Amino acid sequence: MTIARTPEIRVSEIFGPTIQGEGILIGLPTVFVRTGGCDYRCSWCDTLHAVDSDYRDQWRPMSVDDIWQEVLRLSGNKPLTVSLSGGNPAIQPLGPLIERGHSQGFRFALESQGSIAKEWFSALDVLVLSPKPPSSGMETDWHSFEACLKMAAEKPQLALKIVVFDDRDYLFARTAAARYPTLPVYLQPGNHTPPAPGDEEARVDLDGIMDRMLWLVDKVTEDRWFEARVLPQLHVLMWGNKRGV
Ligand SMILES: C[S@@+](CC[C@H](N)C(=O)[O-])C[C@H]1O[C@@H](n2cnc3c(N)ncnc32)[C@H](O)[C@@H]1O
Ligand SMILES: Nc1nc2[nH]cc(C(=O)O)c2c(=O)[nH]1
Numbered sequence: 001m002t003i004a005r006t007p008e009i010r011v012s013e014i015f016g017p018t019i020q021g022e023g024i025l026i027g028l029p030t031v032f033v034r035t036g037g038c039d040y041r042c043s044w045c046d047t048l049h050a051v052d053s054d055y056r057d058q059w060r061p062m063s064v065d066d067i068w069q070e071v072l073r074l075s076g077n078k079p080l081t082v083s084l085s086g087g088n089p090a091i092q093p094l095g096p097l098i099e100r101g102h103s104q105g106f107r108f109a110l111e112s113q114g115s116i117a118k119e120w121f122s123a124l125d126v127l128v129l130s131p132k133p134p135s136s137g138m139e140t141d142w143h144s145f146e147a148c149l150k151m152a153a154e155k156p157q158l159a160l161k162i163v164v165f166d167d168r169d170y171l172f173a174r175t176a177a178a179r180y181p182t183l184p185v186y187l188q189p190g191n192h193t194p195p196a197p198g199d200e201e202a203r204v205d206l207d208g209i210m211d212r213m214l215w216l217v218d219k220v221t222e223d224r225w226f227e228a229r230v231l232p233q234l235h236v237l238m239w240g241n242k243r244g245v
């Protein structure tokens, strides 16, 4: 008899419980499973330790069983929402992990830039797509982005979350939101002082982030863009660039 093995998942870190610091689930207690590896390299990425291949020796291929034991240990066996992030978590085979968690009453939210579509997206409870604005240096392939929406098949709750640093980014956000008028849109002021990997003590310029937040609120109110929600990264306000929170 052969025993079917689920493929391993490349994990950068598992941490929590903490609160979700961004977007549609802000404030909700959650455990993070952060996968290693990304097909993008945004100029201002705040999570390079899960992106830059120089750090791949810190990423571990883990079985669903091992990941699940760690999530259960952190949650004290009590079901909660698991946040799947990265890197780009869509690179990893996460379907069996979601299935395992659902069988025990857990929920799953995933964050991705929308560059890689997977069939298991339809098993998620929440899918946050975060297309990257011009300041990132990345370009969105809207065909791939729409493939992600198609895979979700309107089963998970969907949201757009767009990081904004400047006027060009704001215009990008407006255009992206206009393409998908039924999706709730969250605007997130960029952190222009992201940490270099390993430098958790890197100072955060909270005043600068708050200035950008005020500017963003002015923009949406002047434009009468009343569907947009403007939210800072709550965990950055609370803990700065600290990792694992
Ligand atoms: C680190 S990414 C990982 C998931 C996925 N790769 C993505 O970008 O959506 C999680 C979220 O953090 C945002 N982010 C990354 N660096 C940031 C920064 N310097 N300031 C504000 N948000 C940032 C991303 O845009 C994304 O919405
Ligand atoms: N508390 C907390 N909230 C978050 N929301 C998105 C995060 C991420 O890095 O993907 C993140 C994170 O790293 N910590």
Ligand code: SF4
Binding pocket: 038, 039, 040, 041, 042, 045, 046, 047, 048, 051, 086, 087, 088, 113
């Ligand atoms: S897509 Fe996400 S994880 Fe990848 S480089 Fe950009 S912000 Fe970082």
Ligand SMILES: [Mg+2]
Binding pocket: 046, 047
């Ligand atoms: Mg982060």
